[in-house]
Amino acid sequence: MEEEEKIKPQAVIEILDDGPLVISGNFILKDLKRETESTPGEVKLCLCGKTSTRPFCDESHNK
Amino acid sequence: MERDKSLSGNREYTNGEITVYWKPVACVHASYCYRELIEVFDPSSRPWVDMKGAPTARIIEVVNMCPTEALTWKWNDEEKNTAIDINQTNHIKFRRPELLKETGKNRGEEPVSVKVMIDGPIVIKGSFTLVSKGNTKDIKQGLISICRCGASDQLPFCDGRHRKVGYTD
Structure with a gap:
């Protein structure tokens, strides 16, 4: 129980309607395909598949 | 499922300044703790450790008497844990270095x-x-x-x- 209380949300994961996944806060991003690992603080990840900068959003969902 | 006895009952107690760790499986009942400082270490009470029972310096002194790793301690101010001399025999750095790694990062604050x-x-x-x-x-x-x-x-x-x-x- 004590352990449970110590746990605080470390990041905010926001799924935008018809838009990307926005992650901000304390997180580690690993991209298994491109073999990268980073702690960017904030990212927008593509959820529609149209981006040309995978895994990141390039606003192609608006087109 | 069988319980892992080596982990069961491990506890930690703090007065805000230091944290005392209790690992019951390591205790050999040498009894220094309660003979020296029954105000803090009272086996007949629950919890058996009362961190308000004595000043921090005295608690450290008595924890350092424990001949095993059953009682160990650390400063809550992580900075202070970096300069611990060998006389502090029961600081977690010497007795339970595995805990030092855990406390370096605050538990519950692991990155997502x-x-x-x-x-x-x-x-x-x-x-x-x-x-x-x-x-x-x-x-x-x-x-x-x-x-x-x-x-x-x-x-x-x-x-x-x-x-x-x-x-x-």
């Missing part, structure tokens, strides 16, 4: 793991706030899988359809 899977979803693990369709939810040590191909019937979550639709990175 976000993994972009090959030709698949985004798998998010940890403690985070999820905002979706106007709803905000705190997830504690949870795991979610977000669809990246757009074909899931369970949006925004992945239902495995990326394989059927042949989504590739």
